[in-house]
Amino acid sequence: MIKRHLQTKLEYLIDNYPAVALLGPRQAGKTTLALDIAAHRNAIYLDLESEQDRAKLTQTELYLIQHEDKLVILDEVQRAPELFQNLRGLIDQGRRKGLRSARFLLLGSASIELLKQSSETLAGRIAYLELPPIHALEVVNSQRDHLWVRGGFPDSLLAANDQLSFQWRLDFIRTYLERDIPQLGPRIPAETLRRFWIMLAHNQSELLNASKLAGSLGVDGKTIAKYLDLMVDLLLVRRLQPWHNNTAKRMIKSPKVYVRDSGIVHALLGIHNQENLLGHPICGGSWEGFIIENIIATAPQNTAAYFYRSSGGAECDLILQFPNQKTWAIEVKRSLNPKVEKGFYFACDDVQPNARYVVYSGAETYPLADGIHAINLDNLLIKLKNLELNSIQ
Known part of the structure; x- marks a missing residue:
């Protein structure tokens, strides 16, 4: 199993906060990391996509009070935002009993911005940590050549060959478009969002040109902003803002936009392997995005x-x-x-x-x-x- 760079930081936060939210895109390794931590602690794990596990929480406070001496791991917490109010009461009750840390580890596939309305009730009680896909310091030399081409999602990176890796990424993209995003509420045609995602990949590492994207999709600028906000909230796209200081110089105001995982960039553009990539016009932009994501992740x-x-x-x-x-x-x-x-x-x-x-x-x-x-x-x-x-x- 690949040792994750953030494990030390995550354990530190668990030991110092009653609740910790570990956020990241689906399949980035959140569950694997959480279960690895649970193996060395008194912990229980509940998957909120499982009907059986959700049934256990029908009487939420009653069930969780029975396990107040354990670290309770709640996976896919964005599926049950109503839990946050219960968690606040349980955390406050626990504090009065001396239970001040290591109560709840929340795993979510949405960003802080997407969860913040539900999590306002946990202000002062929760720490956030983002787990990106695997980065360069987390792989051994034999995996290094694959990392840029395949990206950092574990199942893609560790696939037996390039074709299996490519197919995994196509399935990942399809699942997000056809299942995950609709479950979160937005009613956007999957094919429209696919075209938007592909356009972002074609413009990897470039300044955002919303009017150009709007013209290509046949929508207005506000709709493009809505689509981009969604992809940023799902931790699939990075909107890198320009640095501003107090000089009188005329600064560029548009952000740069990156599809965050290089392997997803290549799948969206039909790039199967390194040979294809090195001859593709996106090669330079892909490399820049890959390096920047690795740096920010570390x-x-x-x-x-x-x-x-x-x-x-x-x-x-x-x-x-x-x-x-x-x-x-x-x-x-x-x-x-x-x-x-x-x-x-x-x-x-x-x-x-x-x-x-x-x-x-x-x-x-x-x-x-x-x-x-x-x-x-x-x-x-x-x-x-x-x-x-x-x-x-």
Whole structure:
């Protein structure tokens, strides 16, 4: 089983909060991680998609009080938002008995934004953690070549061959469109949403052009915004906002949009293997999105991510702002001999980051110029992981 980077952080939160919500797209590994943690604790597991398990909660408080000495894991919690009110009362009762942590682990396939109306009742009682698909530090060398092409969903990454991996991703896309999204309420024709998803994949790593998307789909801009909000809430798409500071420079205001898992990008575009990918026009955008998602997935919790672009030509693929307000500027290159463009120098002059990196495909870390270092993905992720570990010690 693949050891997940977030396990230490998750266990820390469980030990310090009465409730923890572990969020992520379906099939990202939430249940596997939760059951691995449960194996070393006094815990019970309930799947809210199971009629049998939901029946146990007919008398919610009565059932859960019987297990108040255990960590109760509730999977697919977005299916039963009415539970949050019960959990608040149980947590408050438990606190009066000295039960202050490790009460509930909630697993959900929707984002904080999608759940927040239901979870407002748990304010001050719950911590959130997002589990993305598998990233580069979590795989062994034999899986590394597959990670970019197949993406990080475990069943796709670990498939016996490229064709089985590709088919799994097609089935994943179909299930989301035909079952999961309708169950959450939105009444959007599956074929319309499929076309929208494919359009986003074609524009991977580019600025959002809502009017162009609206024209292609035959809808208005508000409808495009609604579709995009849905895909962002389901943790399938990232809307990377532009960095803004107090300078008088004219800044780009549109966000950049990424389909978050590279394997899903390739399935949407009919790219079966690495050979097909390297010859496809989306190759550069796919690589940029892959690197950025790996970086954000490994960054310390509550790190803010942006890109930087001005009308004067300053440009940086990724700005990380850590909870301590320090910033890193990061440029992504796929070559073995990275060259720093003028736009990155200009962006660094504007942002004044604490560290400046060009992520490239080589093995060594070495200085370039003006405080910029060339670094490979693994070494940058190790730096970020160490920052996260230091934050919880």
